[in-house]
Amino acid sequence: MPTRRTSPEVDAICWVFWLLRLPQLFCTCVAFSLVADMGIWRGAVGNWAMSFWCVCFAMTLIISIVELYRRWSDFPFFWHNICVTYTCYAALICLSASIMYSITHVQFLPYGPYRDRAIAATAFSCIASVLYVVEVAGLWAWYELKEIFFYEHTTRALLKVLETFVAGVIFAFLSSTSLYLHQPALEWCVAVYSICFILAAVVLLLGQAEWKYMPPRPFSIFQLVLSLLSVLLYVSALVLWALYQSNEEYGGQLQRSSDMGCTNGLTYTLCFWDRKLTVAILTAVNLLVYVADMVCWASQVSVGTGGQSSAPDPLHSQGVSLQSSGSP
Structure with a gap:
């Protein structure tokens, strides 16, 4: 019976944190800060994007703290399910924020420092979405999710x-x-x-x-x-x-x-x-x-349905084999 890993190793946690989680925290924090500093030029779409980046930053920070202190056993659900599901959502959230913010707001801003900040925030959001996608692919391979x-x-x-x-x-x-x-x-x-x-x-x-x-x-x-x-x-x-x-x-x-x-x-x-x-x-x-x-x-x-109808009856097969072995 194949076995599966239900908790990550300490070395893998450190590598994931330094290579993925820390850049994710940096990108979402920078994107949030750049838009927050725009004042009235932020707009309703900017507030919407900021809330997305803030949620991603907070959840990534919480997951990082839990894994660094190895407290995943305190959760009623398997930790790998929580991480993979959140990471999928985070990738979609950052990608949608990048697309919507650039299409519905950035292109209408006048040329100047505020437009440059908005473009930079969009770029950091795109980088964060790529990092989350990489993490999803890595988690699938690491936890052997095909057995879950x-x-x-x-x-x-x-x-x-x-x-x-x-x-x-x-x-x-x-x-x-x-x-x-x-x-x-x-x-x-x-x-x-x-x-x-x-x-x-x-x-x-x-x-x-x-x-x-x-x-x-x-x-x-x-x-x-x-x-x-x-x-x-x-x-x-x-x-x-x-x-x-x-x-x-x-x-x-x-x-x-x-x-x-x-x-x-x-x-x-x-x-x-x-x-x-x-x-x-x-x-x-x-x-x-x-x-x-x-x-x-x-x-x-x-x-x-097909598998149930075509699957042979083990008792019937056993009886046939016994009859064939007992026959002269």
Whole structure:
């Protein structure tokens, strides 16, 4: 029976800290500091990016302290699951912050020291995302995650991380309740995002807890049903959100120029039209992720059915072998 490592070695912890964790702390801290020092030129998008970098810095610092003092045994979940899942989120967070900050804010800043600081912060954020990706690849190889429940098929774990992450970004763009309040169809879309996020988060937590004693066949069917339900819900959300985005009869605006908030130049925040369009795009992206998740679980269920139907009965095989050995 193959063995697996459930805790890192001291030498490996030191190498990871000096080669990856310390540069991650430095890059996220510098990016946060550069944007924080911009004052009124920071904007709402800058505040949003700063919160992402701050979370990455704080979590990386906590994980580094726990590993340096070898306190991972105090956690109820296996430490490798926590580290890998957080590192995946951190890579996505820094990458999304780099893209959104540069596209929606940096390019509109006037040339000068503030623009240079914003560009430098974006560069450090990109470096941090690369470092987190390298750490994810290293952790997969180090902990031999192919032998760990829920990470046995890495694609499923990554899809769950993507589902919850994209939903979190959608919630960030829906922070202004005026986008959907008093519109039942859009309120239904927000409910869909919340329901699917909770379902994906629960499954992710089950994987973190390593509930490997659950029957694999019923669990796969349960996952398939949840994925199918999420796909149907997201299809309804995509149709309704796109309809209310483009149809003027429902208060939508097909052209960006129709939104007066988008024609005032740099307002340090995204206008409603941009937010609605971004939510529609992210809804389509998450729908594709859920479809891929459903396909993975459907293939798992079909493989399990085929394996059960084609697998020989050991008692029957034993009886046949005994009869053949006892026959003249």
